[in-house]
Amino acid sequence: MPSKQSPRLTAFYYFAWLVAVVALLGIFAAGGLERPARTTGETPAAKAPAASAAAPSPYMPVTSIPPFDADRADYILLAWSTQGMQMVTDAEPRWTMLPPEAALRAQLVRRGPGPAPVTEGVRITWRVEREHATLEGAPVSGAAGEMKLEQGGSTFAADGIGIMPYRASGGFNAYPTVTVEAHDDEGRLLARTSAVLPVSTEVGCRNCHGGAWKRDGLAGISPATADDVLTVHDRINGTDLVAQAAKAPVECRSCHSGAPEAPAPSLSAALHGWHANYMTDGGAETCASCHPSSPQGATRFMRGLHKAKALDCTRCHGAMEDHALSLLRWEEKAGRKSAARLARELKPRAVSAVDDINPRAPWAMEPDCTGCHDFAQKPATATASAFNKWTASEKDRFSARADDMGNLRCPTCHGAAHAEYPAENPFGRDLDNMPPIQYQQHAKVMGGGNNCSVCHREPLPMEASAHHPVVIRKTIPITLPAGTVLTKPAVLFPHDTHGSMDCGTCHHKGYQEGKQTCATKGCHDRPRPDTIEGLGEVGYFRNAFHGKERGCMTCHLALREKGKAAGPVGCRDCHTPGNNQ
């Protein structure tokens, strides 16, 4: 092998090799050095996006309930919003998904005996109470309007009300109130009532897409957030929405129309179907990531009787995966292949197989009330669920249903969805309960608690109600000590609904001769004492139920604190006037 080599080439090889050796040793030296850890702990940003202020809107005591003369008034006017909360995406100028189009309904009842809804010779109008922004170009602009009678029914409707939750003077209010009035043809006022027309722009895209809230640090979709949504959409789907948005707001529904011939899935199926893959294993907090139901938010729209019974979104609508699957199954039935891809990795939560989830069309097929309510007995609050039990069509939805006589719509008496009477509105006590409070001074279903006379002007047995079978709870009267003077209606106690509790919880001294009543001699057997000190004594009869450590109120309040299903805490809920009948 040794032969003549060029000296220059030799020198080149030598130096090149030396450089390589030095470089290798240098890498070893660099690698051998100790390196401190980059970060050691949390930075402030590594927390969930800042919760909204505890009370973002000023707490609004209700002062505007119109008066009602129970003896002389001939009419009852009841009004409600169809959705209980209208969700608006305030993402202009980038895109429009859910424009403001609130819907108001009202029914005018001529009081009885033999009450009936009034459809002729009357004019029903609505008017927004406090100044709110309304959207120009919505079907109904401005802060007032007239309601039209629905075809073939007795309900007056106003749709497409472009109300927004922003006051012209500044601030956010998801619960603007409307005053609804009924005038006869001569212009005489027949009845007036107040109701909320809830609307919120607290749509939480920013929770994942970043960016700040658009308005007041509480609501609205800022351009940064809106841009990220479009950017992601473009990247995933090969669209050019970012470029389009630079010229005019993109209308999501232009592609996601839900029409059979549209290539893209319906808006609801696309949104839920896509995002369900990114938001699994959650409960109602997943819903609150986008919908205005966050318990720390400025809307908190889940506020009705169902909430008091510790139901959350998932009990009726299903967990996110199930919710998405029901929509996607409908899309697959409609022949849209993209739905299969979205559904592929979703694992059903409430059922074992995807095929067990019933397909549902968005907005038309909603959880059916009869999924829990069979009108024979009260639903079991711990387990009742209307998930997978969809209405056959939009006519069977809660907001469209009527009673067995076909006269009164369900929300007319029961209140709007998500705000069933009694609703607890976090931003104004009884904001949602204005109609029943106006007419019966009790936040409860109209006529509830044996109060049929509010419309019928005569006492009637609830068991004979022609509206729908009423489940009467079996109750037992509470034995009072001798000498008790009743200042409120006596309480009828539903013993059976407390059957799952340990008997000793209430019968805490056990049983004597097989019975133990509260007013047993030696227990809570004294009527109202004369002294103030005596009011706190255990022997005082009232303290068996309103005591500090034990009692109906004590227990109910504690359960409510924990967010569990609890019994009533309002005075009239136990001391119901009808009890005296």
Next chain:
Amino acid sequence: MEPASLIPLADAMPGPAWWFEILLLLTFVLHLLLMNTVLGGTVIVAVHALRKPASEQGPVRDFATRLPTALALAINLGVPPLLFVQVLYGNFFYTSSVIMALWWLGIVGLVMLAYYGLYIFAINHDELGTRRIAVIVLALLLLVATSFVFSNNMTLMLQPERWLAWFERRDGALLNLGDPTLIPRWLHMLVGSIAIGGLALSLFHVRRASWGAPDAAEGIETGLRWFSHATYAQIALGIWFLMALPRDLMLRFMGGDTLATAAFILGLIGTALALLAARARSVALAVGAAVGTVTVMAVMRASLREGYLAPWAQPQPVNFVETSPLVLFLASAVCGVAAIIWMLRLMRSSRKGA
């Protein structure tokens, strides 16, 4: 944290363990002999380059030109033992490799640059002038560094209790320096290489003596001298290595385990034989005894490995049987070896114009 919980599960093998142990041992011995030739040979060449001027490099000059070829074969023959050690002990070996990943990956660069260094030394020897000393010394250091890295990995893989150090330093820069057997083991390998390198030098010159090359006798003499001195040093290092072992493992070779003890005794006999043969200037006998000793030492090494790993017994997965792939391998080995022999014969016999 329990070291035992850190040991990954072993994968199933396509055959019984004893079969792969045999393959591992045989191929490792071949690799060892060639690697020793290169490493030891480079030591000898480097020392000669340092000590003597260029004009007196006779005996080692031509030997040095064979080193790159020897390295090529050493690397190639390193592949099967690396393969079989992964089949048998992969769960230990990969782990220790990751723990010292920086150095382990570094051997690729070390070996490649040593290889190029040996080629530059061989091809451009005269043109380099005195720079050739830097080249051969650096190449030697690169090879020595490689051997050190290997000793670290081979000892670390056997001691899961030392793996816990990874939790303090995860960037692959750890070594097994805390192990008292590391240095004596490594030096034993290193000096053993020098011994074998010396024999290789002698063997090289035996062939050249057959056609009357002038410095052949000196070459044989030089090689045997290196061999003898290195082997004396080996005896001392071997004792040090043995005593540095944990007591129960040391006793394995002194009656604790039959195979290990027999191998030890045979190894001592072989060493003595080789030294005597060297004294008697019988290169063939010395080479034969040395190869035998190296083989027996490899058996000892395998037994030592078994002893280290015994407390860490793992659930063995059920091995599956695959005959046809084995047949493929054996058939290719037979054909391959046959072709190699044919080519080498051809090279010797075929003459241009004949």
Next chain:
Amino acid sequence: MDYPVWQLWGINGGLLVAIISVLHVFVAQFAVGGGFLLVHAATRAERAGSAEATFWVKRFTRFFLLLSMVFGGVSGVGIWVIISLISPAATSLLVHRFVYAWATEWVFFLGEIVALLVYYYGFGKMRFEDHRNVGLLYGLFAYLSLFMINGIITFMLTPGAWMQTQGFWDGFFNPTFWPSLLFRSALCAMLSGLFGLVWASLIDDERARELMTGVTRLWALVPIPFMAVGAWWYIGALPAPQLEMVLRRTADIRPFLEAFPWVLAALMVGGLAFFTRLPSGARVPVAALLLVLGLCQVGTFEWVRETGRRPWIVHGVIWSNGITPEAGAKSDLEGMLKVARWSGVKQVAEANMHEAGRELWQVQCANCHGLGAPMIDILPRIANRPLTGVEALITGQGALQGYMPPFVGTPAERRALATYLVNERDARRH
């Protein structure tokens, strides 16, 4: 998850594998084609009686010795080392399942080295026919070693019937074995021709230069149509999931897939140029450019093959991060931190979110993603996202965009990983 994870700094493990592999393939595949090219060139030189050309072939052989044997051989071991370090579980699977394939390949590698050494050292000393036969053996052994490694590499992308039978031959002769062999054989031939063209262009003697250019340009050009056919066949042989991955429109693969035919076309045009009278000053630069294009060709091909295999290392068996679906299912139930042997944190809690997240990152993500470093740096991919957003990305990964494996672990662990990433991102902002 059974092995510790090498925590690299400044570069990510996947990129190291890519660099070492592409360089090795470039050199090694040149050697595979080169054996036969050498024989062809030597025969031409001999027949033409050109001693200069024969001398050139000998020098070219030495180039083989110095490049393919040293760099090619050691870098091949280098690939083995780096994959053992970055993906020990997958390496262990391949070693245990295909040990005899590796062992057979070694036999051919040994034959290849000996043949090359004999060919070089016997050059000019042996009878021409004997010398030629040794050269042919060199080419044959090199080709056979490609044959063996081809089986294992194609197995990783399309295991085929092995998924059901676990049989060696089912895995070896899998759906893409033959198309890949055709493609790679042609690629090897072309690469040897490209190397040869550069060398031939440097010959001073005009006649020798013409002779050798005549040989090497054939090798540079003729294989190209076969490469096109092989590539087309390769794509056609892919099962639907793999095909979907290869054809996806994401930035990590699409540009390479689209570049592939253009580079091939450029090589064709450049190769054809050598069939014309090129001005003498242009030969070496054009040949050198073609060689660079050849490296690009290797790069695009290997990149598409590896990237199209995402999210798997062995399709359907082990994900790119060394986790199997079985281990993943276990981790979803019990927590990845508990299942992974080498995790310093065994349970996620409020107090250790960051550390737990770091462990999760290292075991599941660091294999492919850099953190403020190449490649596929994760930080730009989570820019401006709040914690919930990062958590959502982790939850949904792999479900709709198939190039990611799913996150394995509990919801609390997802949050811990998101926390770690957000912390790391924000720490770099200040």
